Amino acid sequence: TVELNPALLPLDWLLGSWESDEPGEGCFTSIKPFRYIETLNFSHVGQPVINFTFNAFHAETKKPLHRECGFIRMQPGALRVAFIIAQNSGLVEIEEGELTAQRLNLQSQALARVSFAREPHVQKISRVIQLRPDGRLEQTVSMATDNQPLMQHLHITYRRSS
Numbered sequence: 001t002v003e004l005n006p007a008l009l010p011l012d013w014l015l016g017s018w019e020s021d022e023p024g025e026g027c028f029t030s031i032k033p034f035r036y037i038e039t040l041n042f043s044h045v046g047q048p049v050i051n052f053t054f055n056a057f058h059a060e061t062k063k064p065l066h067r068e069c070g071f072i073r074m075q076p077g078a079l080r081v082a083f084i085i086a087q088n089s090g091l092v093e094i095e096e097g098e099l100t101a102q103r104l105n106l107q108s109q110a111l112a113r114v115s116f117a118r119e120p121h122v123q124k125i126s127r128v129i130q131l132r133p134d135g136r137l138e139q140t141v142s143m144a145t146d147n148q149p150l151m152q153h154l155h156i157t158y159r160r161s162s
């Protein structure tokens with residue numbers, strides 16, 4: 001096993017694999033509320049970078065749905081964190097924000113998408129990822145689209161699976 005790059009010590013609580021403990025809840029004014037399950041993995045190879053994958057599935061049929069993968073970097077000497085993300089929907093994004101204790105508060109800084117991405121297009125994303133005192137990880141994602149102001153799309157909690 002490779003030793004964790006010391007630059008990433010403030011994020012060591014993320015590392016490993018996580019699985020939703022109960023189905024996550026999806027919503028948005030323009031869609032039917034839905035439930036989903038999701039697995040997360042955060043790993044490293046000794047670089048000052050975390051590699052991650054988020055894989056979501058239909059809560060009942062387990063059919064693969066949304067997927068994200070990317071990298072996490074920290075600004076040297078600061079608690080500023082950047083997520084570099086690719087989504088299977090054709091969206092790529094940079095999110096940045098501050099780490100306070102074991103809580104990341106991220107806002108999209110740049111969004112781009114394939115020319116034939118489905119509408120409505122996402123215009124803004126904000127995301128909170130935090131380790132709760134009970135040892136569960138919690139993720140809340142809000143978005144704004146062409147048609148709708150910033151509002152919650154996802155809420156889910158995970159337990160450690162390794």
Ligand code: HEM
Binds near residue numbers: 028091
């Ligand atoms: C719908 C974006 C993550 C499941 C949507 C819509 C957008 C969107 C723009 C269409 C909203 C509308 O029609 O007004 C995103 C973004 C995500 C994300 C930016 C990540 C940051 C997820 C995840 C799931 C999911 C993890 C889990 C399964 C759905 C479903 C719908 C939906 C079921 C409604 C049906 C559909 O349009 O496909 N999402 N989504 N999304 N999203 Fe997400």
